[in-house]
Amino acid sequence: MEEVIIVGGGPAGLYSAFYCGLRGMSVKLIEAKPYLGGKLNVYKEKNIWDIGGVTPQPAENIVASLIQQADAFEPTYVLGKKVVNITKEKNQFCVQTEDGEQHFSKSVILGTGTGIITPKKLEFDYLESFEKSNLHYEVGSIESFRQKKVMITGGNDSAIQWAKALAEVAEKVYLVYRKDLFRGYETEVESVLSHEKITCLMEKKITDFTSRDNSRIDSVKVSHVVSEIAEDIDVDEVLVCHGFERNNPLINNVSEFELIDELFFKTTTVGETSVDGVFAAGDAASYDGKVRLIAGAFHDAVNASNHAKKKIDPEATDGGMVSSHHDELQSRKVIVQS
Known part of the structure; x- marks a missing residue:
């Protein structure tokens, strides 16, 4: 059983995978598409401007960097599997995919964006x-x-x-x-x-x-x-370019989730959904002051990861270690020297 299951492999999900690893949690990330990166794959060659400190570069480069960063703590990836239900028994979650597979964890982070998108x-x-x-x-x-x-x-x-x-x-x-x-x-x-x-x-x-x-x-x-x-x-x-059809089975199948506009999971400012132990980050989350940019997704991912850690281990610190002080990151040479 994993400590965290992340549903969705876009920017919010990938950065959550990295940050949960930074907090010492075991991670499994489940993505409906057979590849990671989420909606960024729709416009691979378009430049992304809204990430602080990152020079404008094609979306496919951002995806590659996010995957490399997430890989730092060796999460388990399950690709091409659509999550259709989440149930909870005592302190354990069962995350079920469309083909009937069951995955178990102590907490869940939803990085599902506005759902699985297919072009109209x-x-x-x-x-x-x-x-x-x-x-x-x-x-x-x-x-x-x-x-x-x-x-x-x-x-x-x-x-x-x-x-x-x-x-x-x-x-x-x-x-x-x-x-x-x-x-x-x-x-x-x-x-x-x-x-x-x-x-x-x-x-x-x-x-x-x-x-x-x-x-x-x-x-x-x-x-x-x-x-x-x-x-x-x-x-x-x-x-x-007629837009996209959006499908998020969790919205239809898990009645315990409180929703906004029947599209977003209502959360607190730190990512807590109406289901105890389930958090949301990125476009999946909705709260007062929400920033719907990739930079905002990273902020959400940190909050969701930190609170998942506290949920699993109430004695844990509120926040993670600054990456430049993290011995394991330094040993892995994840930080690229210019």
Whole structure:
């Protein structure tokens, strides 16, 4: 039995794994996806600016650093397993995954974000082969769009930002949105509307694809949402930015959790949920003064880890040792010297 089970392998979960290790606790981290990093994997090549003292760098670099840091105390990782229930008997928690596996611990930290995310797909039927060629729901490599004609559908911040980013390498970008106004920040929207490589197709939506060989999209049918007048546009790549479906089975299956907006776990400022011994960190948590940035997730992780330690061992100190004083960290050479 572990001292702590962490549910979720995003920034909050990974930093909790490190800090629980720093506090001398055994850790098992369970992640629904087959990889770590959480939502940062959706925008691997976008620069992250909101971590103090860390120069802006691609999200995939941040993920790699978080994993390296979490590995310092050798947590057990269980990947590709969706946690669907948590039960408590006396002072022991049973964390159950969708396949029926049971994992036991003395405390639990929820780093589930806003749930397991899957991209919202287009509303009409199309060949699955397109998703293996040039229909994308996330950007794996910006460079793969170089000198291509790209069509992006969506009007949210993500669609606008990807239009700007891909316009730096693409031959042409079409941005299709079903409404007459984008939902992004004014300055971002203006920069897209005035960009010489970006053509905005407002009050329109993608309604069909044409393919010569049924393996990749050659042209897109774009229809006006009111008049239904359509035009076919030749493209090389299509990117869908319609947001995400979110699923957190724990919200539905554990009635003891008090929720905020039916999406977040209501916590104290130190991460305590309504279930004694279960803590939350990062986007999963909601409390007065909550900071919804990666930097805020690290703050939450420290609080959750410290209070998990106190729950397990009431005689433990309130906080952990400063890392630069930690002999084991020094011996592992986790701290990189410049």
